[in-house]
Amino acid sequence: MKSKLVLGIETSCDETGVALYDTIEGLKGHKLYSQIKLHAQYGGVVPELASRDHIKKLLRLIKELIDENDININSIDSIAYTKGPGLSGALLVGTTVANALGYSLKKPVISVHHLEAHLLSPLLSNPNIKFPFVALLVSGGHTQLVRVEGIGRYHLLGDTRDDAAGEAFDKTAKILGLPYPGGALLSELARDGDASKYPLPKPMIHSGDLDFSFSGLKTAVANLVHKIGSKKVTASKTLKADIAASFQNAVTDVLTEKCCRALFKEDIKSLVIAGGVGANAELRRKVNQQAKKTGFEVHYPPLEFCTDNGAMVALVGGLKTNEGVYGAKPFDIKPRWPLSA
Numbered sequence: 001m002k003s004k005l006v007l008g009i010e011t012s013c014d015e016t017g018v019a020l021y022d023t024i025e026g027l028k029g030h031k032l033y034s035q036i037k038l039h040a041q042y043g044g045v046v047p048e049l050a051s052r053d054h055i056k057k058l059l060r061l062i063k064e065l066i067d068e069n070d071i072n073i074n075s076i077d078s079i080a081y082t083k084g085p086g087l088s089g090a091l092l093v094g095t096t097v098a099n100a101l102g103y104s105l106k107k108p109v110i111s112v113h114h115l116e117a118h119l120l121s122p123l124l125s126n127p128n129i130k131f132p133f134v135a136l137l138v139s140g141g142h143t144q145l146v147r148v149e150g151i152g153r154y155h156l157l158g159d160t161r162d163d164a165a166g167e168a169f170d171k172t173a174k175i176l177g178l179p180y181p182g183g184a185l186l187s188e189l190a191r192d193g194d195a196s197k198y199p200l201p202k203p204m205i206h207s208g209d210l211d212f213s214f215s216g217l218k219t220a221v222a223n224l225v226h227k228i229g230s231k232k233v234t235a236s237k238t239l240k241a242d243i244a245a246s247f248q249n250a251v252t253d254v255l256t257e258k259c260c261r262a263l264f265k266e267d268i269k270s271l272v273i274a275g276g277v278g279a280n281a282e283l284r285r286k287v288n289q290q291a292k293k294t295g296f297e298v299h300y301p302p303l304e305f306c307t308d309n310g311a312m313v314a315l316v317g318g319l320k321t322n323e324g325v326y327g328a329k330p331f332d333i334k335p336r337w338p339l340s341a
């Protein structure tokens with residue numbers, strides 16, 4: 001099969017990501033611009049600012065990517081962009097640029113599901129992962145367990161009933177006085193903390209199903225901080241570290257237990273963990289321990305591709321190019337878009 005070069009564009013939230021993926025040689029290069037600093041002052045993503053910033057950065061990033069890889073833009077065979085789920089204004093920037101480039105270069109355009117891109121992202125470093133596998137998608141907006149039969153064949157096994165795991169990390173970080181988005185900072189703090197100091201609830205850990213709920217845990221942390229005294233907590237590195245470690249311990253215990261249950265229920269011995277929270281070292285430690293104990297394989301994307309990026313979008317574009325799936329239409333976005341029925 002002749003190799004095809006795909007340009008991937010990610011603009012679903014607060015990261016502008018672009019990448020070049022060769023269907024035979026794999027990832028050729030990628031560039032990422034994070035808007036974190038822009039939104040931190042507001043304590044969360046401001047959709048209008050996100051869209052405007054994508055407009056400012058996207059074309060510049062594509063030009064840098066093309067120049068750094070020393071290719072002519074005409075050698076791109078197809079263009080893939082994130083169609084959803086995500087912020088509508090931000091998604092519109094991606095679809096507009098992708099379709100305008102496709103029109104001017106006379107190249108096909110492919111629309112990509114953001115969660116599909118996350119759950120296939122481990123293929124960037126290991127193209128030999130075999131189907132079926134169970135995927136845990138843990139990001140700022142989603143916490144799902146999915147049975148992956150093959151490309152495009154996804155069955156939802158479990159979902160969160162309220163907050164996503166990343167959202168719970170970010171809200172808890174905020175309670176501890178950390179800047180947005182606090183997930184990674186909270187997990188750094190937790191490294192120096194005592195995880196057994198504060199026994200926090202592990203919601204739905206024994207519910208028997210594969211669903212999650214994290215808002216009660218976040219409220220339990222808020223109540224604990226209120227009881228100790230908010231000022232006292234934010235002023236003490238030890239208190240913050242102990243609370244962070246106790247919170248992280250509860251979340252990672254639940255996520256690990258549900259992954260094991262999903263593998264057992266589905267009779268599958270291969271697990272993929274993807275999405276921003278998949279970068280969490282404690283989660284990886286616990287899942288790896290269980291994998292060794294009970295004998296299943298676990299695959300993660302490279303750390304830099306756990307959070308949003310263009311490489312995973314270009315990868316899915318490449319997989320769809322191989323299957324001949326083209327035909328995205330201009331302005332085709334889907335801000336709300338379930339991965340499977």
Ligand code: KG4
Binds near residue numbers: 139187275281
């Ligand atoms: O996948 P992602 O970049 O964006 C969405 O599609 O939502 O995930 C971002 C989420 C944020 O909530 C962030 O706080 C969380 O992933 N996150 C982490 C870590 N790194 C990022 N949460 C826990 N531990 C980490 N090391």
Ligand code: ZN
Binds near residue numbers: 114308
């Ligand atoms: Zn994401």
